[in-house]
Amino acid sequence: MTETQKPHSEQEWTRRKVVAVGAGGIAAAGLGGTAYAAGAADRTGATAAGAEVCYRLTSETVEGPYYIDADKLRRDITEDREGIPLLLALNVIDSDTCRPVxxxxxxxxxxxATGVYSGYEKQGSGGGGGGGPAPTGEPPTGEPPTGAPTGTPxxxxxxxxxxxxxYLRGTxxxxxxxxxxxRTVFPGWYRGRCVHIHVKVHVDGEWTDAGYEGGHTCHTGQFFFDEESVLASAAVEPYASNTAERTTLAEDTIYDQSGAQGGLLRLRYDRRHIDxxxxxxxxxxxxxxxTEDGQGRPPQPSASASASASASVSPSPSASPSPSAAAG
Structure with a gap:
């Protein structure tokens, strides 16, 4: 089934009851090549780098406040959202045997692109509890933020x-x-978090005519983008209109600074035309x-993130970033 043949894309289901559809190929129109070719290249690179690479568990993180167990079964999750086209190709492997899952x-x-999650539009720019950051009128830079969002549980x-x-949700x-x-768009940012994508992997269930039944969540994580790509995106609309203060990758309290193991994506794009x-x-x-469902796992700031926070804010307890600032 190609991306232009999506009879199920307009139907909403709970994740446990999505209609089973063959995995098929996915067209990568406008991006060149195929998603699976890109994914295979990443897998080959990981194996060539040494056998120990594929044995590393990808870091687990918090689920965050904006997960909805009612996403649509689809590969193109863009809907009407504007932004830089993004093709996300993943290889899910057993970290013990390196066999595909x-x-x-x-x-x-x-x-x-403006930091808003579907299902939570009344919250404004993510994590803010409705208030959101005060506009700065300037595009984001590498400068550290001056505070953290409020209102997140x-x-x-x-x-x-x-x-x-x-929009921007799918299974x-x-x-x-x-x-x-x-297929989606390059994510934007909101105060207190670097640019990221949330992910869950569910296994041991059964795909039937009734949907995906049973099983459990074996991974809850996040994917991250390097600073060069984020700054490049910030020069393109609608990202250029996002005035929220931006947390850099090094300052983020969720990313553990471990590269691909921590969820840092391998990116490929034209440096002159990221759009x-x-x-x-x-x-x-x-x-x-x-079982890794992301519940109750407190954020673990990296050493560099903690150092950045200490250097950019007052050492008083009230000025320290709270776990809620990094939960989104």
Missing amino acids: RNAAVDIWHCD PGGGHQEPTDDTR WRTDRHGQVAF RGVHATLTVGVDPEA
Whole structure:
């Protein structure tokens, strides 16, 4: 089934009851090549770098407050959102055996170019509890933010949706090679978090005519973008109109600074014309026997993130970034 043949894309289901559809190929129109070719290249690179690479578990993180277990079964999650085309190609492998994890259900969700999550439009720019940051009138730079958002539940606890929008959310199954690909747009940012995409991997369920039944969540993580790509995106509309203060990758309290193991994506795009599209690939190492639902896991700031925060704010306890600032 190609991306132009999406009879199910307009139907909403709970993740446990999405209609099973063959994984098929995905067209990468406008981005060049295929999603699976990009994913295979990433997997090959990881293996060539040394056997120990594919044995590393991809970092687990908090689920965040904006997960909705009612996403659409689809690979193109863009809907009407404007932004730089992004093709996200993933290889899901067993970190113990390096074998592909087949027929897993993969959920992804992220904010739009202005920092807004579907289902939570009344919250404004993500994590802000409705208030949002004061506009600066300037495009983002590498300078550290002056504070953190308020209104997010402690520990990143789930918030109930405020509306029925579901753009930039979707669920799809891995093929026999453990590969899955999504078409979306490059995410934006909001105060307190660097640019990121959320992900969950569900295994041991069964794809039937009734949908994906049973199983458990073996991975809850986030994908990250290098600073060069984020700054390049900031020169393109609608990102250039996002006036929220931006947290850099080094300052983020979720990213653990471990590169691909921590969810840092491998990106490919024309450095002069990022607006033409970005290929993002990553091999995701999971433990299929584990249960990692992202509940109750406190953010773990990296040493560099902690140092950046200490250098940019007062040392008083009240000025320290709280876990809620990094939960989105």
